[in-house]
Amino acid sequence: MARHLITSAIPYINGIKHLGNLVGSQLPADLFARYQRARGNEVMFLCATDEHGTPAELAAAKAGKPVAEYCAEMHDVQARIAEGFRLSFDHFGRSSSVQNQKLTQHFAGRLADEGLIREVSETQMYSNADGRFLPDRYIEGTCPNCGFESARGDQCDNCTKQLDPAELINPYSTISGSTDLEARETKHLHLRQSEMREKLADWIDSKHDWPVLTTSIAKKWLNDGDGLQDRGITRDLDWGVPVMKGDEPWPGMEGKVFYVWFDAPIEYIAASQEWVDAGKGDNWERWWRTDKGADDVTYTQFMGKDNVPFHTLSFPVTIFGSGEPWKLVDYIKSFNYLNYDGGQFSTSRGRGVFMDQALEILPSDYWRWWLLSHAPESSDSEFTWEQFQGSVNKDLADVLGNFVSRVTKFCRSKFSEAVPEGAEYGEDELKLIEELTTRVRAYEDHMAKMEVRKSAQELRAIWVAGNEYLQTVAPWSTFKTDPDKAAIQIRLALNLIPFYAVLSAPFIPDASTSLLESLNAQDAEWPDDVATTLSKLQPGHAFTVPEVTFRKITDDERDEWQAQFAGSRD
RNA sequence: GGCGCGGUAGCUCAGUUGGUUAGAGCGAUCGACUCAUAAUCGAUAGGUCGGGAGUUCAAGUCUCCCCCACGCCA
Numbered sequence: 141m142a143r144h145l146i147t148s149a150i151p152y153i154n155g156i157k158h159l160g161n162l163v164g165s166q167l168p169a170d171l172f173a174r175y176q177r178a179r180g181n182e183v184m185f186l187c188a189t190d191e192h193g194t195p196a197e198l199a200a201a202k203a204g205k206p207v208a209e210y211c212a213e214m215h216d217v218q219a220r221i222a223e224g225f226r227l228s229f230d231h232f233g234r235s236s237s238v239q240n241q242k243l244t245q246h247f248a249g250r251l252a253d254e255g256l257i258r259e260v261s262e263t264q265m266y267s268n269a270d271g272r273f274l275p276d277r278y279i280e281g282t283c284p285n286c287g288f289e290s291a292r293g294d295q296c297d298n299c300t301k302q303l304d305p306a307e308l309i310n311p312y313s314t315i316s317g318s319t320d321l322e323a324r325e326t327k328h329l330h331l332r333q334s335e336m337r338e339k340l341a342d343w344i345d346s347k348h349d350w351p352v353l354t355t356s357i358a359k360k361w362l363n364d365g366d367g368l369q370d371r372g373i374t375r376d377l378d379w380g381v382p383v384m385k386g387d388e389p390w391p392g393m394e395g396k397v398f399y400v401w402f403d404a405p406i407e408y409i410a411a412s413q414e415w416v417d418a419g420k421g422d423n424w425e426r427w428w429r430t431d432k433g434a435d436d437v438t439y440t441q442f443m444g445k446d447n448v449p450f451h452t453l454s455f456p457v458t459i460f461g462s463g464e465p466w467k468l469v470d471y472i473k474s475f476n477y478l479n480y481d482g483g484q485f486s487t488s489r490g491r492g493v494f495m496d497q498a499l500e501i502l503p504s505d506y507w508r509w510w511l512l513s514h515a516p517e518s519s520d521s522e523f524t525w526e527q528f529q530g531s532v533n534k535d536l537a538d539v540l541g542n543f544v545s546r547v548t549k550f551c552r553s554k555f556s557e558a559v560p561e562g563a564e565y566g567e568d569e570l571k572l573i574e575e576l577t578t579r580v581r582a583y584e585d586h587m588a589k590m591e592v593r594k595s596a597q598e599l600r601a602i603w604v605a606g607n608e609y610l611q612t613v614a615p616w617s618t619f620k621t622d623p624d625k626a627a628i629q630i631r632l633a634l635n636l637i638p639f640y641a642v643l644s645a646p647f648i649p650d651a652s653t654s655l656l657e658s659l660n661a662q663d664a665e666w667p668d669d670v671a672t673t674l675s676k677l678q679p680g681h682a683f684t685v686p687e688v689t690f691r692k693i694t695d696d697e698r699d700e701w702q703a704q705f706a707g708s709r710d
Numbered sequence: 711g712g713c714g715c716g717g718u719a720g721c722u723c724a725g726u727u728g729g730u731u732a733g734a735g736c737g738a739u740c741g742a743c744u745c746a747u748a749a750u751c752g753a754u755a756g757g758u759c760g761g762g763a764g765u766u767c768a769a770g771u772c773u774c775c776c777c778c779a780c781g782c783c784a
Contacts, residue, residue, distance in 0.1 A: 531735085
């Protein structure tokens, strides 16, 4: 039995994510986790909310709540929505957990001991009115180069000149609008990533089977310009992991916290500690420490392309640099962006469908199927309502749903609500089993390689094969002359339903469950041998004709939703 | 400005290390069937693979130039 550690990029706490975020990490990770479990492998599937940083503080202030309270509430909201989409995390943690604080401080201490951290003094803008240092992008002013009045502290959007906040004329805080700013000296810790350049480059070069998207982004950061740069890993904020060297105070770093991108990936590990502390398991180290049983673990990370640099470079620096035997990622599956109806999803403009809204309109299976079967694997892809409607209606309602319907209703009307007796298999039956065997093996192969779209395509072909078979043998006409033969045809067709349910479960778990219930076949297993699986339901086995498994989306609904989600979420 | 990913049938997308008449699903047209959620199955039509030049016996697939879209960075 193989062991799979699977993590999805952790969504930022600030607000509800859109469908593009979902399909870029959590959903394909869930598909893979469900598949591996279905194959009898041991799985640890982790995710969390990423809670630190300035945006969380600002969002909390806007909501009029203390940031800790705000994060706790938003974590629950995101956890509930994740459940709604049937994301089967073993644990959905929080980067603000005590476990992550301690572990982050531990890693920082180790890195310092290994000589990979240096202290740097720099000048940053402090806002007296806001009572805080301001990140560059929260400062605006007049561009010294072109006179543009809303130039950002890091760059002028008008003339694209790269700026330092101190250069701006009449700078002001975009948080409060205050012009009461002053440059202050402050000390920060930098992670000496450049020291690790060679090691990282060798490691990336050894990954021949990783998606091009993953390796090309990593190589770009390794080789561009002067190569991989050192990176500040601390901030002058209140909300975050306090800077400590392991258990010890860090002289000169009082009142500072680690940068959100330093502690966020460490939460992958901390989440498994939270999992133990929540009483869901008793040994997290066998997943993460190669000296304590994790050497046989296969670790796969899922993420959108914007997260690739942190997972291919920064986090590995933390792992390598610690000098401790932590489990390093084996495979990084990255995704491009999903666009919405001719443009981008936009959180600020409320353009596109957000996770909570999606569930209000339709059950999660409908979204899971479309999103996964159109996952942006090799290039950016596009959501359109026409495509969504077509895919749901044709694939789910017509090909799969209607198959179940025609078979069960035919059986009920010609025989009874139980599997009929019937004769022996003929040529058509053997041919079907042979085709399905080939297709199931191909499906397994695609799923194991995380080829999401190809998997969906193969699964659909498996559904179609059932309709083809029925069309060929036509039990409705066979029945008139040879009821026994019609009975064996229908018996096989009935057996296809739990077979489909098991194979489809990673994509559409709810429909799968309800089909198994209707067919009274909750114990159905993965079809290692197709012929055996398809004779599981014996003559006399009672079932009930299921309700409509998937309903269709009407043209009116499609038009209504298209208008509803075109912009400006309230 | 630099870099990155792309530009393949009306639409959404596949096309391994260059190799026979460029593929899938949807949509369209025609036909078959009538058990079923006006469902299903089959067939057909539709592409000078962004443009140009080059390498090669052979290029959607490699090289160079250009155009377009998107993204990232400073």
